[in-house]
Amino acid sequence: MIRLALGTVWARRGGLAGLLAAVFLGVMFISGTLVLGDTFEAGAESGLARELGTALEVFGLVAVVPTAFTVHNAFAVTAARRVRESALLRAVGASRAQVGALAAVEALVAGVGGTLAGLAGGVGCAAMLERVLDLTARGVAVTGGTLVLAALAGVSAALAAALPTVLRGADGEGGVSEARVLVGAAGGAVAVGAVVWGGLAATPAMAAAGAIMLLGAMALLGPVALRSAAALAGAVAVRLRRTPGVLACDGASRSPRRTAGAATALMAGIGMATLLTVYAESLRASLEDGLPGSFRGGLVVDGGTSGFDPRLAAEIAALPQVEAVAEVRTRQGRDSVAFVRPAGAAPDDAASAIAVLARPYGAPTVREHSAYAADVDAFLGVVYALFALALATTLPGTAGALALGVRERAREIGLLRAVGATRAQVRAMVRWEALTVALSGTAGGAALGLFTGWALTGAQERPFTAPPVPLAAVALAGAAACAAAALPAARRASRLTIRDAASG
Amino acid sequence: MGNAAEARRSVLEDRPAGERGARTVELTKVYGSGDTAVRALDGVTVEFPAERFTAIMGQSGAGKSTLMHCAAGLDTATSGRVFVGGTELGGLSDRALTRLRRERIGLVFQAFNLVPTMTAADNITLPLTLAGRRPDPEWHDLVVRVLGLGNRLRHRAARLSGGQAQRVALARALVTRPDIVFADEPTGDLDSRTGAEVLTFLRRAVDDLGQTVAMATHDPVAAARADTVVFLADGRVADVVRHPTAAEVLDHMRDLGGRS
Numbered sequence: 001m002i003r004l005a006l007g008t009v010w011a012r013r014g015g016l017a018g019l020l021a022a023v024f025l026g027v028m029f030i031s032g033t034l035v036l037g038d039t040f041e042a043g044a045e046s047g048l049a050r051e052l053g054t055a056l057e058v059f060g061l062v063a064v065v066p067t068a069f070t071v072h073n074a075f076a077v078t079a080a081r082r083v084r085e086s087a088l089l090r091a092v093g094a095s096r097a098q099v100g101a102l103a104a105v106e107a108l109v110a111g112v113g114g115t116l117a118g119l120a121g122g123v124g125c126a127a128m129l130e131r132v133l134d135l136t137a138r139g140v141a142v143t144g145g146t147l148v149l150a151a152l153a154g155v156s157a158a159l160a161a162a163l164p165t166v167l168r169g170a171d172g173e174g175g176v177s178e179a180r181v182l183v184g185a186a187g188g189a190v191a192v193g194a195v196v197w198g199g200l201a202a203t204p205a206m207a208a209a210g211a212i213m214l215l216g217a218m219a220l221l222g223p224v225a226l227r228s229a230a231a232l233a234g235a236v237a238v239r240l241r242r243t244p245g246v247l248a249c250d251g252a253s254r255s256p257r258r259t260a261g262a263a264t265a266l267m268a269g270i271g272m273a274t275l276l277t278v279y280a281e282s283l284r285a286s287l288e289d290g291l292p293g294s295f296r297g298g299l300v301v302d303g304g305t306s307g308f309d310p311r312l313a314a315e316i317a318a319l320p321q322v323e324a325v326a327e328v329r330t331r332q333g334r335d336s337v338a339f340v341r342p343a344g345a346a347p348d349d350a351a352s353a354i355a356v357l358a359r360p361y362g363a364p365t366v367r368e369h370s371a372y373a374a375d376v377d378a379f380l381g382v383v384y385a386l387f388a389l390a391l392a393t394t395l396p397g398t399a400g401a402l403a404l405g406v407r408e409r410a411r412e413i414g415l416l417r418a419v420g421a422t423r424a425q426v427r428a429m430v431r432w433e434a435l436t437v438a439l440s441g442t443a444g445g446a447a448l449g450l451f452t453g454w455a456l457t458g459a460q461e462r463p464f465t466a467p468p469v470p471l472a473a474v475a476l477a478g479a480a481a482c483a484a485a486a487l488p489a490a491r492r493a494s495r496l497t498i499r500d501a502a503s504g
Numbered sequence: 505m506g507n508a509a510e511a512r513r514s515v516l517e518d519r520p521a522g523e524r525g526a527r528t529v530e531l532t533k534v535y536g537s538g539d540t541a542v543r544a545l546d547g548v549t550v551e552f553p554a555e556r557f558t559a560i561m562g563q564s565g566a567g568k569s570t571l572m573h574c575a576a577g578l579d580t581a582t583s584g585r586v587f588v589g590g591t592e593l594g595g596l597s598d599r600a601l602t603r604l605r606r607e608r609i610g611l612v613f614q615a616f617n618l619v620p621t622m623t624a625a626d627n628i629t630l631p632l633t634l635a636g637r638r639p640d641p642e643w644h645d646l647v648v649r650v651l652g653l654g655n656r657l658r659h660r661a662a663r664l665s666g667g668q669a670q671r672v673a674l675a676r677a678l679v680t681r682p683d684i685v686f687a688d689e690p691t692g693d694l695d696s697r698t699g700a701e702v703l704t705f706l707r708r709a710v711d712d713l714g715q716t717v718a719m720a721t722h723d724p725v726a727a728a729r730a731d732t733v734v735f736l737a738d739g740r741v742a743d744v745v746r747h748p749t750a751a752e753v754l755d756h757m758r759d760l761g762g763r764s
Contacts, residue, residue, distance in 0.1 A: 411616050418578060418613075419676065420606025420631045422599060497579075 018396055019110040019161070020117075022074035023154045025393035026067030027118025028125065031150035032389060033060030035126035035140050036382055043136030048283070048302055048372060052379045055279065056386075059272055061149075062212060063390070065219065066268035068157045070397030073262060075107075075161035076404055103162045111158025115151050122150065125389065133381045184220030191217050192451075199455030207459040211275070211452035215268060218444060222260035222267075229263075229440035259405070259437055262398040262485075266441030266478055267448065269390035273474045274449020275456070276383040281465040282457040284376045286328070287337070287369070299340040299351055300372060303364040307334035312361040316340060319357070321350035336461075339369070387474065391481040398437055398482055402430055402489035406496075413496050423494035430493050434486030438479045446475055523590040525554035525716045526575055526684045531584035533570050533739075544570040545581065546739040552684055552718045557710045559730035560720040561753060563760075567739040568720035569688055575718070576609050576686040577601045589683030606631045610677025610685035610715075614692040617673035618661035624668075625657040628675045639679055647678045650712055651705050667698035671705055678709055685709065687719040691726050703729045724753040735760060 033056055040053030086099045127140045191213035198207025218225075287300070301308075301316065310327060313335055317325040323343040327335045342350035347368070354366050406413065413426055421429075450466060457464045533545040544567045552558045552575075560568045573579035575586050577593050586593040589608050596604065605611070618627045628648070632639050648654055651671045656664065664672060670690055677685045687706065691699030703726055709715045710731075719730065727733045728750040735743040737760045745752060 412619055415613075415616065415619065416630075416634070417602070418576075418605065418611050420602055420634045422602045422634075425634060 018074040020114045022071045022396040023114025024118045027154035028121035031122030032125045034146040038141040042141040066265040071157040072161040073397040074400045107158045107162030111155040115154035188217035195455040199458035204459040207455040226260040230436045262401040263441040265394040267444040270445025271448035273387035275453045278453030282462040285465045286462040301338040307336045398485035406493040426494045427490040430490035438482035526552045526588045529585040534582045557730045559727040559733045561727045562736035566736040572688045608683045610682040612673045612687040614689040620662035684716040
């Protein structure tokens with residue numbers, strides 16, 4: 001039985017490679033993000049760095065959702081053949097458990113292999129980033145918790161993708177169930193409410209919880225949104241008289257669940273990058289804008305998210321080494337940050353004097369103003385590196401979804417070729433389908449990121465800042481990734497012969 | 505049929521009759537190589553004269569479908585030549601072959617002829633849409649009327665009955681005024697009554713619209729509707745019968761069966 005299972009695994013190594021790649025990239029992203037988060041926290045010299053670290057950790061955890069989607073899609077590519085094989089095995093006397101065991105062995109091989117490689121890749125990437133961006137003096141912080149969590153996510157995503165398909169038969173393309181739409185819509189409404197409430201009432205926890213819930217709701221509603229996106233792209237194609245486009249959107253809206261899985265992964269990646277860009281730029285803005293020029297180059301007393309008692313600012317202002325103090329007060333009546341202009345030419349004296357005063361007030365950190373800009377820049381560097389990684393993780397899922405579409409429509413494509421579609425037209429058809437994925441993923445991700453970014457910065461009482469250039473670059477990168485993902489499926493589609501269609 | 509005759513005349517003005525239709529010369533198709541090589545076609549020379557209905561008859565495995573596919577440019581022969589409307593297919597690039605199929609060849613398969621999510625009307629004009637052209641409205645309407653599809657155009661292909669789907673496929677094949685329509689077992693998936701109906705429409709495509717039809721079939725009754733029946737056995741032309749009756753076709757098939 002084991003020999004049989006391993007033989008099957010070997011025979012299907014081509015199909016497994018996609019699954020392996022999906023698990024590998026997903027685990028690499030999760031573990032890399034968590035390690036970087038820990039590194040920020042462990043090396044934190046300020047409340048700011050601690051906060052940045054926590055933000056990264058939260059995103060590492062959230063990334064489990066798109067990873068599961070990607071792995072599921074990568075597996076689904078070969079599901080139809082698997083189901084046929086399982087049916088044959090059942091027909092010649094294999095029990096349901098035996099068929100399940102075969103699939104489990106396969107999923108475990110890909111899951112464990114991909115996870116081990118992913119952990120190594122994640123820690124390696126984090127270490128490289130740490131070195132390149134010079135984040136801390138101590139190197140990366142790799143904790144057991146990070147490794148266990150990322151490994152669990154990878155292996156269980158592989159098992160969860162494999163088992164139901166084989167045991168119950170392929171999950172058909174089918175439509176979108178009403179329950180799914182209802183739960184998604186209700187959850188989405190509650191989530192939007194929570195995010196807005198959190199943003200207006202300055203409760204970051206509420207805004208963050210709402211944001212995570214919103215991601216889940218959007219994943220549920222993805223297929224519906226995708227159908228609209230496909231209809232939109234189809235309308236554009238009709239307007240432009242692009243036949244392949246019309247046919248492609250037809251395909252995308254026919255099995256929206258499959259394509260939506262790919263779009264959801266892209267949406268999560270773009271959403272993350274958008275939100276973190278807004279978040280970091282708002283941080284920077286809060287440290288620079290509205291600050292009289294004379295405070296620049298001075299000192300910053302940073303209380304992090306909890307802040308400190310305003311009486312500390314008064315005591316600092318009374319110091320002889322200090323010329324002036326400007327406070328940033330939270331709605332709870334505490335100071336989050338105080339800017340200090342030292343008197344004379346000895347900022348170090350002022351810094352040590354302030355540090356002594358600060359000790360009874362929870363020891364907020366005292367640093368030079370320029371160090372903050374460096375922290376924010378390093379954080380943004382990490383964010384964009386992670387975004388590139390996130391895009392890479394969406395590639396196999398998107399490519400898989402498109403390849404599956406091509407396989408399902410092999411006869412149709414063969415028919416089109418027979419009645420006069422050129423190879424170029426067939427390739428264009430797959431590209432249009434990729435376009436709908438790109439369109440819905442990018443639009444959804446940007447909307448999600450901007451909205452939650454607005455709420456989160458509002459909750460932290462910082463100015464909402466959406467820098468157009470980096471955000472446009474993020475969206476373009478997402479679209480480019482989709483175009484790249486379409487290449488293999490497009491090539492396969494254009495190589496289908498009419499014989500494939502005629503013989504079914 | 506006054507209109508039909510007029511339309512037919514205008515079609516014929518476009519291309520002289522001698523250059524329409526299709527023919528093959530010493531066509532050979534070998535699958536595989538070495539000991540496992542199978543000669544699906546072995547030196548087949550067949551004429552599909554313009555404005556005639558020609559049937560290719562034979563048992564399964566005789567090479568009917570291979571002949572259809574090679575003659576229609578869907579598959580390339582190992583050796584021999586194919587002419588469609590005076591153009592030789594050999595040596596054409598994939599792109600040129602695609603264009604030729606789109607503009608000068610009509611195809612009707614046994615099943616899965618239509619894009620299921622498109623309407624009948626869109627399926628009919630598909631080759632023209634792919635070429636970025638609009639149909640000639642007069643000819644389009646004539647084809648639709650002759651095939652009795654007027655009230656089916658808005659239906660999605662997935663909701664058409666088997667006979668209707670084949671008629672839509674035939675309309676798609678005819679809408680470009682091709683040099684020849686290749687129909688590969690067009691009645692194979694239909695019950696005998698619906699099959700007879702589809703054969704009547706193939707007949708009308710030749711008689712009323714002046715088109716050329718080549719049909720592969722293993723059904724003697726279907727073959728008897730053609731002007732000429734070409735019998736294939738083991739990849740070779742075994743016999744040619746003009747103006748056949750079903751009984752004659754059946755007799756020939758029995759003879760062929762006895763020989764092999």
